[in-house]
Amino acid sequence: MPSISFKGKKMPESPIRKLVPFAENAKKRGIKVFHLNIGQPDIKTPDCALEAIKNNTVEVLSYSRSEGSEEYRQKIANYYAKNNINVTANEIIVTTGGSEALLFAMGSITDPGDEIIIPEPFYANYNGFSTASSITVVPVISKIEDNFALPPIEEFEKLITPKTKAILICNPGNPTGYLYSKEEIQKLAKIVKKHDIFLIADEVYREFVYDNAQHQSVLNDFGLENHAIIIDSVSKRYSMCGARIGCLVSKNKDVIATALKFAQARLSPPTFAQIASEAALETPKSYFDEVIVEYKDRRDTLISQLNKVEGVKVATPKGAFYCVVELPVDDADKFAQWLLEEYNLNNQTIMVAPAAGFYSTQGFGINQVRIAYVLKKEDLIKSVNILAEALKKYNQN
Incomplete structure (x- = not known):
């Protein structure tokens, strides 16, 4: 057999x-x-997204561009601008959910046997994505007693080796709901620049922040233009889990050019779901x-x-x-x-x-x-x- x-x-x-x-x-x-x-x-799900599906005038459900339609990516860039994240449409690749964005990111920056450091507990599928990419997750432990705060930066330093390619965080966190502070992102920014590695931030829950706190994106003002990769998705933000539309965002031109090759290999993200996701960007505050x-x-x-x-x-x-x-x-x-x-x-x-x-x-x-x-x-x-x-x-x- x-x-x-x-x-x-x-x-x-x-x-x-x-x-x-x-x-x-x-x-x-x-x-x-x-x-x-x-x-x-x-x-x-916002009415504007559902109406875009019901009332569209598409006659041929064709491929979109591999990186997603230009109009949609421009609107995503406009959304980010409202959140003090300054990126262009060419620094965004639309993906089939945040899951594909993570796979593209790992495929673009790692080789088999490389390592990514992740504070644990973490989104369970990070284990699956790393296995699929033949890389090793190196955990740094956060504790329930500390409300799952970022572990001391010295704990990250101990784990960095020549095989380390990135630190990956989810902010706010799944499964913990932890929200990283500005000071914590600054510490991570300092260490990734020092060791010349990437900081991947899964920011799909950006909108859901409580107690008058503020979300800190890795592309806000931390000097990470060459080091930061954002993973994003419409799934939770607009209650559109079934749309399977996400994106990878980076100002690093090599990352985008490499991720685009992975995007071309799978042809294109879903056209109908992009229509709904583009309309969802009109959701009122x-x-x-x-x-x-x-x-x-x-x-x-x-x-x-x-x-x-x-x-x-x-x-x-x-x-x-x-x-x-x-x-x-x-x-x-x-x-x-x-x-x-x-x-x-x-x-x-x-x-x-x-x-x-x-x-x-x-x-x-x-x-x-x-x-x-x-x-x-x-x-x-x-x-x-x-x-x-x-x-x-x-x-x-």
């Missing part, structure tokens, strides 16, 4: 999606499942004002409820719509599966994402889960109540 590749065997399962079959079986048994496992907002108030309200509700549960520890997120929760269980993977297979409270249960998959260090996060607060407040309250009762029963057994 032909064999599977070593790379294929190493490819990690998604900690977010691997429990889906158990959730589906629970639903078939008549159990209502509250999905706290995945960052799929229930916020309505009032939409985001309402969404941010809603998410902050959900965050406050969730954190307040979780803090009432005995034995639970939770970090307070400053952005995005996730938090990492430490549970009084020996194995969050087993607990999450048990919730779907064996437990219900009044025919209701919850689905969470075990956090071990958000680490690359073996054994870390084994008693943690990620919760996405993408449900309405009343459902979040019900969900935490189910969690509290489930923990009592699980630990009794």
Whole structure:
């Protein structure tokens, strides 16, 4: 029988999606499942994006340019200008989701065996992207006790080797919701310039920042024109996860020229989705004002409820719509599966994402889960109540 590749065997399962079959079986048994496992907002997609699809006049659904349509990229540049990020349309490559932008970035700056340093816990698919690119993730550990703040810069220095090509951050963070301060970005800027490596910033949650804080982009004013790469997406910003449109942004001409070759190899990003995404840029500020108030309200509700549960520890997120929760269980993977297979409270249960998959260090996060607060407040309250009762029963057994 032909064999599977070593790379294929190493490819990690998604900690977010691997429990889906158990959730589906629970639903078939008549159990209502509250999905706290995945960052799929229930916020309505802006009308302007939906209308652009319904009322378009396209007669031939043709390829777009490999880097995305010029008109769309110019409008993205205008959006960035409003956020004090000065880039041109030629410094933007439209991709099939932020995922492809990350793959293009890794493909453009690394060779097999190279290393990227990432503060952990981190977005689980970074593990998969690095495996697909035959590179090594070198973790620098942030801790729940410190609210997942940036580790001391000395910890980064210790890990830099001749194989180090970049530091990768998610800001605000998935799964932690941590928001990097200006001082923290300045420290990272200093170290990447000192060692002449890249700073990749996954900024897809830029709009979702709370408590009067400000998002700091790596392309704001940190002198990183040759070192910074932004990964972005419409998925969360406009509640358009199914559009699969993202972009890679850099002022480094070599990065853009190289990423374009990867873009040409896959022909073009989806044309219809670009139409919707271009229209979404017309979304009024009032939409985001309402969404941010809603998410902050959900965050406050969730954190307040979780803090009432005995034995639970939770970090307070400053952005995005996730938090990492430490549970009084020996194995969050087993607990999450048990919730779907064996437990219900009044025919209701919850689905969470075990956090071990958000680490690359073996054994870390084994008693943690990620919760996405993408449900309405009343459902979040019900969900935490189910969690509290489930923990009592699980630990009794």
